[in-house]
Amino acid sequence: MKNPSKFALVLVTAPDLKTARQLARAALEAKVIACANLVPAIESHYWWQNKIERGREVLLVLKTTRARVRALKALVLTLHPYETPEFVVLPIAGGSRAYLDWVAAAVG
Secondary structure (H helix, E strand, C coil): CHHHHHHHEEEEECCHHHHHHHHHHHHCCCCCCCCCEEEEEEEEEEECCEEEEEEEEEEEEEEHHHHHHHHHHHHHHHHCCCCCCCCCCEECCCHHHHHHHHHHHHHH
């Protein structure tokens, strides 16, 4: 089995489902992710330009290897419509052997 610490989940929010789908597709085509889960209709509350804001967003949960995180970040920051897009990397502590092997094979 691949070492779980070589894998990561990346969280990115998008303004709408169309944008989330475009980001997921671009990341898949660039082979920087193995999978994208799109969680629609989340409600985000956050500070922006010195005031509290609220909005509907779509959460992307992206599965990749730590080796591909830098390329994924560059892709997201280039294509994302937000001035300051969310890009949060979470380490993976464990997982099924077959799934992690599949992630590794999918991103090359």
